[in-house]
Amino acid sequence: MFYGESTIAIDDKGRFAVPTSYREQLSALCANRLVVTYNPFERECLWIFPLPEWERMRDQVMQLSSFNAAHRDLQRKLVGAAAHIELDSNSRLVVPPTARQNAGLQKQVVLLGIGAKFELWSEPAQRARQELPIAELDISDDMRQLRF
Secondary structure, X not given: OEEEEEEEEOOOOOEEEOOHHHXXXXXXXXXXXXXXXXXXXXXXXXXXXXXXXXXXXHHXXXXXXXXXXXXXXXXXXXXXXXXXXXXXXXXXXXXXXXXXXXXXXXOEEEEEEEEOEEXXXXXXXXXXXXXXXXXXXXXXXXXXXXXX
């Protein structure tokens, strides 16, 4: 399970170093093979999955009926835009140019460990999102049952 927030520099070729704290886990979990794709719910964010988790998610999404327009959109954004990526010898990942451009990723990005996947945000977008409190109207019944 991944958790934590890291601000990372991304170079002109789209490479960024994976934080040391994740490297051993990624090696054991997926032999450093991952998949990057669009976050279908937030524009300035990409999702990065270890390969086994990606395959599980991909299979679920592709089982949805393509007769439903929302299903097709989800399939396009997640599966159609997916790209296999692998840690290089310097423990870096390369984000494809189209994904970087569409997510608005610049020199600084924020990598968030979110359970079974990572989110890769443009730094300004993540900071703006982080500053917004969850509105009372957005609190679900499931959230109300949580005990902190």
